[in-house]
Amino acid sequence: MSEVLLEARELNRTYSVSRGLLARPATLCAVSGVNLTVERGGVLGLVGESGCGKSTLARLLLGLEAPTGGQVLIGGRPVSEMDRLERARKIQIIFQDPNSSLNPRKTVLSIVTLPLRVHRIGDRRERENRAAEMLELVGLPRRVLTRLPADLSGGQRQRVAIARALVMRPEIVICDEPTSALDVSVQSQILNLLQDLRHELGLTYLMISHNLAVVRHMATRVAVMYLGRIVEEGDASSLFAEPQHPYTRILLDSVLTPEPGKGLPETALGASFPDPTELPAGCRFHPRCPKAMAICSSEAPRLTSRQGGGRVECHLQD
Numbered sequence: 001m002s003e004v005l006l007e008a009r010e011l012n013r014t015y016s017v018s019r020g021l022l023a024r025p026a027t028l029c030a031v032s033g034v035n036l037t038v039e040r041g042g043v044l045g046l047v048g049e050s051g052c053g054k055s056t057l058a059r060l061l062l063g064l065e066a067p068t069g070g071q072v073l074i075g076g077r078p079v080s081e082m083d084r085l086e087r088a089r090k091i092q093i094i095f096q097d098p099n100s101s102l103n104p105r106k107t108v109l110s111i112v113t114l115p116l117r118v119h120r121i122g123d124r125r126e127r128e129n130r131a132a133e134m135l136e137l138v139g140l141p142r143r144v145l146t147r148l149p150a151d152l153s154g155g156q157r158q159r160v161a162i163a164r165a166l167v168m169r170p171e172i173v174i175c176d177e178p179t180s181a182l183d184v185s186v187q188s189q190i191l192n193l194l195q196d197l198r199h200e201l202g203l204t205y206l207m208i209s210h211n212l213a214v215v216r217h218m219a220t221r222v223a224v225m226y227l228g229r230i231v232e233e234g235d236a237s238s239l240f241a242e243p244q245h246p247y248t249r250i251l252l253d254s255v256l257t258p259e260p261g262k263g264l265p266e267t268a269l270g271a272s273f274p275d276p277t278e279l280p281a282g283c284r285f286h287p288r289c290p291k292a293m294a295i296c297s298s299e300a301p302r303l304t305s306r307q308g309g310g311r312v313e314c315h316l317q318d
């Protein structure tokens with residue numbers, strides 16, 4: 001029987017954003033009513049355009065930010081009830097850009113052992129040994145320990161970031177666009193490393209990407225996010241073979257720009273990504289949906305079971 005390791009229940013996160021000196025602040029819904037489960041050992045791919053709420057969802061899952069509604073559970077326990085050490089041993093993150101996530105003035109040894117020092121784990125020698133073990137695990141020689149990030153290539157730096165994420169031996173790793181800042185030639189090496197580590201260490205991943213090729217390579221399940229909501233979710237093979245939400249179909253047909261922040265080419269969808277402080281009524285996707293019907297602009301679609309397993313939120317299903 002598979003075990004649910006990570007679970008989001010009705011997660012919401014809103015921000016109050018200023019609209020200038022005289023205007024009242026607006027409410028921005030970054031994450032709305034998100035339900036997700038990730039099974040132990042599984043890889044959930046989370047895809048969607050820039051600004052749809054992927055990184056916000058990641059921060060909520062990590063317990064770095066409190067949700068405005070709903071709950072995150074790891075191994076059945078609310079993350080909000082865990083202390084920092086317990087959380088650090090359960091869940092870690094690898095960010096997109098190792099250039100900005102690694103302190104340029106610290107040696108690799110200092111970077112990789114930082115979580116151990118923060119949590120007062122081991123003495124100096126034990127920490128150094130653990131760092132060397134981690135480097136070996138990610139395919140870097142021990143001598144790299146004394147180097148600064150500037151002495152390393154982009155791919156090596158991302159390996160250091162992976163070593164740092166794994167030093168606490170977490171059960172779950174969130175990879176937020178782990179390869180999009182890297183040269184194409186090293187992207188697949190990093191993905192293969194993540195895949196090997198998953199098998200070797202029995203890790204569970206949430207792979208965030210707007211690049212469906214990355215997700216196709218790794219994911220066992222896929223969730224598609226649009227304007228803060230999960231609009232379709234299912235088994236990776238079924239979702240890629242038979243996407244049922246119009247947005248998923250468009251995402252699959254699009255040639256995405258490799259850089260995050262650029263989103264989809266406008267030609268694929270006509271109107272550009274809407275303002276998240278002014279959510280469209282009814283189905284949030286209706287202003288851009290090629291299949292929109294009259295009901296779509298007034299009534300929000302309900303979540304229904306998806307043919308082939310999973311869920312989809314679209315009136316076409318009714």
Ligand SMILES: Nc1ncnc2c1ncn2[C@@H]1O[C@H](COP(=O)(O)OP(=O)(O)OP(=O)(O)O)[C@@H](O)[C@H]1O
Pocket residue numbers: 015016017028029030048049050051052053054055056057210260261276
């Ligand atoms: N701290 C914050 N304060 C105000 N708005 C925020 C904050 N963090 C995120 N947002 C807004 O929430 C929405 C979702 O942002 P988020 O960074 O989660 O998107 P994303 O899917 O990760 O995008 P990308 O693919 O570009 O990384 C955006 O409209 C963003 O501007």
Ligand code: SF4
Pocket residue numbers: 245246247283284285286287289290291292293296301313314315316
């Ligand atoms: S509910 Fe309507 S607008 Fe929304 S995705 Fe389905 S068809 Fe398109």
Ligand SMILES: [Mg+2]
Pocket residue numbers: 054055056176
């Ligand atoms: Mg992001």
